[in-house]
Amino acid sequence: MATLLAKEKAADAAVVKVARSQNYLNGLLAHQRIRGAIIASPIVVLLVGFLVIPLLIILWGSVEGDKLTFSHYARIFSDETNLSVMLQTLRVGLIVTLVSLVAAYPVAYLLTQIKSRALSLVTLFILVPLFTAFLIRTYAWMIILGRQGPINNTLIWLGLIREPLPLLNTTFAVVIGMVHVLMPIAIFTMYSSMVRIDHNVARAAQILGAKPVQAFLRVYFPLSLPGVFSAGILIFIIAIGFYITPSLLGGPRDAMITQLIVTQLTTLLNFELSFASSIVLLLVTIGILFFASLFIPLEMIWSSSTVEITSQKLRSKSPFFGNMKQAVQPILITAEALIHLVTKPFLTRKARWLWAYTILVLLFLIAPLVVVFLLSFSSSLFVVFPPPGFSLQWWEKLVHASDWQESFLFSVKLGFFSAFFATIIGTMGAFWLVRTTLPIKRALFLFCLSPLMVPGIIIATALYIFEARIHLLGSFAGLVIGHVLLSVPYVVVVMAAALRGFDQSLEKAAAIHGARPMQVLRLVTLPLLKPALLTAGLLAFLTSFDELLITMFMIGRQTLTLPFKFWNDIKYELNPLLSAASTFIVLLVAVAILTAQWIKVRHDRRTSARTGK
């Protein structure tokens, strides 16, 4: 009896406690400033603690602390090898950017023209390769570009060449591999800004007597330039930070600055020099972004939809573009006439050639996955293409490969934890950014995206040094922090977009009817944001699932993640088992993307039914 009483008392006390803490929390949340501080703190702590401070440590180390010596920087710019690697990095970055933009533009243009069903089909074909691990695609290109790969074999079979062309271990291979990774990003970045351009403007120009080519070049193209420009900037800064593709597809002459940073840090054990190289790469990146900010609002690069976060108008008609147009006017007219002559027969048929081209691009994007798929059923013990016969041996091996299963489970666990924390931290950050009244809103937003601006290898090496100091290196927590850091910006972008389209009067209505802030959040705000949250979570998960650089440095003595396992096996022993594992992952990714699309469609249908749009 006594115990029962005690139990009841305890239960009462607990209820009181909960109510009190709820009250206390609600009281706090009622103050706007305090509320802002609470909501903002996780993302600020994360970014300052695990990005800004590590970068400062690297900067400090690169000048040997209070010695303030610039000898390491001098060495970078005086050493012929280092300099040629720098130039090679910029050269490859530029080539990749131009090729990606030119190749992606027509596809993005077509996407703005087609209806929703075709659109979702085409995007699926672009999304699946986009979210398929880097390493799987690089591995596929190693096979395709090989001396006895499909390309060389076909050319020899056609009698066009007698000796196989050296494609692998060349700059060409690096460019192909990088374009394959970056083109989908280019397509989506351009599409998201092009989709707002009204095609009727170009049509009106044609009605007023412009040739189709003129209508495009003088009306549509200039309007789409900001989108092209921002895609170009994005691709360039990603490209100069590439590590995996050049090291697997390139030869010794294709080394990029990232490889230099890793070599200096490990093989040569010259930490200071490696830091200095990192800082140089970082400064180059910042310089490019600064240059870009003269023409476009920077946040447009990562999410065109967030542009409205600022009250700024899109400056598509910046003086720079205006002057350029003036200068090239005569060339433009001649070019127009020429293009018109050439393309007249094509353009009369309604976008047929555009479709044909897009299908070619999709084939290019899908080809590596197809090769990997076919190879997974190879009867040969070795990686030879085409496979000599059909066999399920590799799939059977995969079922029994405990190391692959361990890696898969570890990657899933890691992805789940990272996605969980990234979604919470990023969503809170997005709330703060969208609803704060601070005047430096734009700067704060850019700050939240900063992990996307710093090349991955720099984040990886900086965190490596920093986490070693605070004894987090090699721990699961240390790894999760790294992954959260990389995924948070995506969550912020997705959630900020969702929150801006969110009707705040619903929350007010709930509050008027007596809901406390926490209740409003739980019963009104979050349910409405559910699809965005799921999308953000999925993005964060996939980011972690495909991450290699940070993992490479942070893993310590833990189980290998899936990308790391791929990296090892590609380096150590190329076998068709990799193909089976890859195919399995591609299928998983495809299912995940389809699920996400389905959730979105369902949600749209529900909300549109309700609002009667």
Next chain:
Amino acid sequence: MKITTMKLAVGAALLLASLPAAALSDEIPENLKGTGELVTTTGGGGAFDDARMKAWFAPFTRDTGIKVVVVPATNAKLMASVKVGQPEADLTFVSGGEVPNWVDKGFVDKIDYSYFAKETLAGIPKEARSEYSFRSHTYSVVPTYSTIKYPQGTKHPENWVDIYDVAKFPGKRALPNCGNTLYGGLLEGALLGDGVPPEKLYPLDFDRAFAKLKQIAPNVGRWWGWDEGGLAPQSLIDGEADMGSAWNGRITSLQKQGAPVALSWDQSLLQYDDWVVVKGSPNQVNAAKFLAYIARPEAQAAFAEAIPYGVVNKDAYKLIPKELAENLPGAPGIGEKQITQDYAWWSKSRPDGKTNLDYAIERCQAVLAK
């Protein structure tokens, strides 16, 4: 229960023949049993790692209860982790030519020989068990070629002179990359390929070696790294290269699986790797137990059976089948064709304080990057 050593040897040999990795667990000394784990580095996957797993790691775990974890850290990355104070492994193996470098940098701890049985130590030559390193295995980087390109009975490349002769043997080569200068015998191969006689090989003529490398570079289809030992034969299988250099054990293992590869011992290098215990690593007792375990003749013989590399315990050769023993690096009939890699020269310091090895790697990267 008196059995002669001879009987035991025969018995062990028979047992080994039927179960290559079986060591009699009842003869495992009590002092080697333990708990926890031992973290060591990868050997670059493929045949070499399979052999270590089969002959050493798995039996060790089974007999002592100590779990062996293999992490994919390269020695370069392991060094960095020692430098930042959180070593990624307890035990690693490095080329004999790199041991002095590790010792000088203070990256290794002394090896605790107290766990070794007396009779085990008796079979191991003095130079193979020093204060900071314990000999792991002898191996060779050999001239190798594809048997698709050069089938049985046709004229195939036989030595480095042939490998570096593009006119006589056109086609692509697989050569070690810069980071693999020492283990892959990159410069020795280039100089021998350029016609330097073996007795005049050391000290290496850097200028001549790099000139030869620069010359062959356009004909190299694959540069393979220290941790990419499998890529050398792989490139012969998938046609990225027609000939080149590779480690003998990997070629032989793949030959057994039916891969179209072959090797020649002519002008091959005789090399060895040593185990070192990583400074400040947490599982040093387990590392000592492991070394004591694999130094036993049974474990040594099992390893040679799993991959044709030479072992350090002389008593192991009583357990290794004659046919295998005759085909190990350094064996009679092979040793005469080989050149021993001069580790003392590689670890010598130059006037600028860099070792010959560090200088070679940096210069190689500069030469090939252009």
